[in-house]
Amino acid sequence: MFLTKKxxxxxLGISIFTIDSWVSERREIPFVKMGKRVMFEMGDVLxxxxxxxxxxxxx
Numbered sequence: 001m002f003l004t005k006k007x008x009x010x011x012l013g014i015s016i017f018t019i020d021s022w023v024s025e026r027r028e029i030p031f032v033k034m035g036k037r038v039m040f041e042m043g044d045v046l047x048x049x050x051x052x053x054x055x056x057x058x059x
Contacts, residue, residue: 002032002039011045 008029009016022028023038030044 001042003042003045005038005040008040008045012049 003011005016005019005023009019019029023031029040029048032039032041
């Protein structure tokens with residue numbers, strides 16, 4: 001399943017402008033170019049989110 005920039009922005013709770021910045025700089029989240037469209041595979045999004053987790057420190 002692929003998400004559009006708008007769908008991804010809604011899913012992550014961030015702006016489309018932020019996603020556009022990430023795409024133009026080719027940083028942060030993986031994407032796929034389909035012609036002029038930029039799409040995001042849900043599996044990649046979930047992996048990316050999982051990699052961003054911050055775990056509590058062990059004392």
